[in-house]
Amino acid sequence: MLLISCPWCGQRDESEFTCGGEAHILRPADPDALSDPEWADYLFMRTNPKGRHRERWCHTHGCGRWFNMERDTATHDIVSVYRMGEAPPDDRDGNSS
Amino acid sequence: MTRYSIFRLARNALAYRPNWPRAWRSPDPRPAYDVVIVGGGGHGLATAYYLAKEHGVSNIAVLEKGWLGGGNTGRNTTIIRSNYLWDESAHLYEKALQLYEGLSRELNFNIMLSQRGVLNLAHNEHDLKEMSRRVRAIRLNGIDSEMLDPQGVKAEVPVINISRQVRYPILGASLQRRGGVARHDAVAWGFARAADARGVDIVQNCEVTGLDVVNSRVRGLRTSRGTIAARKVGLVAAGHSSVLAAMAGLRLPIESHPLQAMVSEPIKPVLNSVVMSNTVHVYLSQSDKGELVIGAGIDGYNSYAQRGSFQIIEGQMGALLELFPSFSRLRMLRQWGGIVDVCPDASPIVGKTPVEGLYINCGWGTGGFKATPGSGWAFAHTIAQDRPHALNAPFTLERFSTGALIDEHGAAAVAH
Numbered sequence: 385m386l387l388i389s390c391p392w393c394g395q396r397d398e399s400e401f402t403c404g405g406e407a408h409i410l411r412p413a414d415p416d417a418l419s420d421p422e423w424a425d426y427l428f429m430r431t432n433p434k435g436r437h438r439e440r441w442c443h444t445h446g447c448g449r450w451f452n453m454e455r456d457t458a459t460h461d462i463v464s465v466y467r468m469g470e471a472p473p474d475d476r477d478g479n480s481s
Numbered sequence: 482m483t484r485y486s487i488f489r490l491a492r493n494a495l496a497y498r499p500n501w502p503r504a505w506r507s508p509d510p511r512p513a514y515d516v517v518i519v520g521g522g523g524h525g526l527a528t529a530y531y532l533a534k535e536h537g538v539s540n541i542a543v544l545e546k547g548w549l550g551g552g553n554t555g556r557n558t559t560i561i562r563s564n565y566l567w568d569e570s571a572h573l574y575e576k577a578l579q580l581y582e583g584l585s586r587e588l589n590f591n592i593m594l595s596q597r598g599v600l601n602l603a604h605n606e607h608d609l610k611e612m613s614r615r616v617r618a619i620r621l622n623g624i625d626s627e628m629l630d631p632q633g634v635k636a637e638v639p640v641i642n643i644s645r646q647v648r649y650p651i652l653g654a655s656l657q658r659r660g661g662v663a664r665h666d667a668v669a670w671g672f673a674r675a676a677d678a679r680g681v682d683i684v685q686n687c688e689v690t691g692l693d694v695v696n697s698r699v700r701g702l703r704t705s706r707g708t709i710a711a712r713k714v715g716l717v718a719a720g721h722s723s724v725l726a727a728m729a730g731l732r733l734p735i736e737s738h739p740l741q742a743m744v745s746e747p748i749k750p751v752l753n754s755v756v757m758s759n760t761v762h763v764y765l766s767q768s769d770k771g772e773l774v775i776g777a778g779i780d781g782y783n784s785y786a787q788r789g790s791f792q793i794i795e796g797q798m799g800a801l802l803e804l805f806p807s808f809s810r811l812r813m814l815r816q817w818g819g820i821v822d823v824c825p826d827a828s829p830i831v832g833k834t835p836v837e838g839l840y841i842n843c844g845w846g847t848g849g850f851k852a853t854p855g856s857g858w859a860f861a862h863t864i865a866q867d868r869p870h871a872l873n874a875p876f877t878l879e880r881f882s883t884g885a886l887i888d889e890h891g892a893a894a895v896a897h
């Protein structure tokens with residue numbers, strides 16, 4: 385079981401949380417201009433990397449708030465937790481992952 | 482290939498030095514092939530077998546990064562059935578079931594198919610209505626399926642609890658009598674041996690690390706055992722499909738999740754059919770060794786680690802005891818996980834890709850073991866003819882752009 389640090393509540397067991405999948409997928413600015421393949425890419429296509437993955441989580445059985453997490457899908461290591469709307473810590477340091 | 486038979490068994494049993502030759506060769510990869518299949522699970526091996534047998538392709542390799550059947554093929558709970566809602570799925574899964582029915586003879590390898598019947602339980606009014614709709618749709622497709630009331634369930638599975646005094650009472654079930662289980666390793670080994678006998682090179686410990694694509698045409702592969710040129714490449718890598726597709730610059734509507742299962746200590750025969758419940762989410766059967774083989778739901782997060790979290794199997798045990806309170810003192814022996822390739826509409830992708838000569842077979846998620854021979858059969862046709870067979874034509878990657886999804890969450894909701 386993962387031990388997850390909610391940005392508001394601190395460390396809690398994974399069973400209190402729900403994973404909401406890949407983060408930073410932006411709703412298209414001009415939906416009318418999108419082609420069918422572009423819609424498919426937005427709605428269905430996912431990066432699904434083996435390695436570092438940025439994803440959304442919700443503290444469902446706690447404060448009920450959403451936040452972002454960067455986690456390694458091969459080792460389950462949690463790299464960082466950051467709030468909605470914040471840039472991933474790695475990007476802020478100027479590295480990209 | 483040495484034919485297996487009762488006479489050979491007897492001769493070897495009595496011989497001073499039994500002579501059981503290796504079931505398949507272990508060749509080094511050659512520099513070039515007509516077709517390279519990436520992934521030595523059941524689906525990849527079946528594809529290679531039917532390419533050689535039905536389409537006369539002779540120059541084929543199957544590349545496997547680990548050992549044969551070491552992926553989901555060797556980790557699944559082996560439930561086989563064809564009771565799917567939509568015509569497209571019903572036809573594909575039924576083709577697979579029919580091939581399974583003749584497979585031991587076809588491959589000269591006992592895959593231990595046991596058509597002991599599969600029950601899907603209903604626990605509320607909605608389940609019952611949805612189930613009776615599905616049973617009727619399945620019968621319209623000429624596939625066997627019937628509804629049972631609680632007494633009917635009890636008659637099939639005497640050890641189950643049909644009391645109304647529980648949180649999720651059993652209100653009925655659908656039953657496919659031709660459904661059942663098979664030995665998963667035997668399916669992989671049987672296809673491997675029969676493909677090898679037709680000249681297919683099965684190369685284990687050979688990881689594909691890159692795909693060479695020139696002018697959106699596939700030219701070959703980079704592997705841990707050198708570069709290999711190929712006219713056509715079929716990706717059949719289940720949980721690793723997104724990783725391989727990315728090597729050709731493609732994105733897939735797939736997410737990889739852990740799916741866990743476990744077995745109990747062996748006990749005397751107690752369960753004669755396969756029992757599945759979407760609502761409480763557990764599915765089980767009893768193996769010939771006497772162990773209960775019990776499957777869970779997927780873990781919620783993406784993972785490639787072949788293990789999941791403890792609360793998932795805790796929930797799975799709760800569901801088991803809801804149906805079978807008498808199993809409460811059984812001890813669990815082993816627990817493991819596989820990485821399943823989950824597709825948004827719970828249906829697979831079997832077809833061409835935007836890269837010429839590159840084909841993909843994935844998205845079987847939690848339920849592709851039952852499809853193994855049918856998937857290989859249809860995929861072999863797609864690769865050999867460069868166009869899908871009618872059976873897999875609806876299961877394209879383009880359906881996510883056209884919107885023609887094949888929503889099988891009802892028939893596939895329980896991971897199995």
Ligand SMILES: Cc1cc2nc3c(=O)[nH]c(=O)nc-3n(C[C@H](O)[C@H](O)[C@H](O)COP(=O)(O)OP(=O)(O)OC[C@H]3O[C@@H](n4cnc5c(N)ncnc54)[C@H](O)[C@@H]3O)c2cc1C
Pocket residue numbers: 519520521522523524525544545546547548549550551552553554555556557558559560561687688689690717718719720721725740741742776818819820821845846847848849850851852896897
């Ligand atoms: C716990 C569990 C229970 C299940 N229960 C059922 C069930 O009851 N009924 C059912 O129908 N289905 C079930 N399934 C699903 C079923 O197991 C799969 O859908 C099916 O076995 C997939 O077969 P495959 O050959 O496509 O994949 P796999 O057997 O996973 O084969 C893919 C292979 O590709 C190899 N590979 C990956 N990347 C590379 C690379 N870069 N280079 C070379 N090789 C590579 C892997 O090592 C692997 O061996 C279950 C799955 C799990 C995990």
Ligand SMILES: [Zn+2]
Pocket residue numbers: 390391392393394443446447448449
């Ligand atoms: Zn919180």
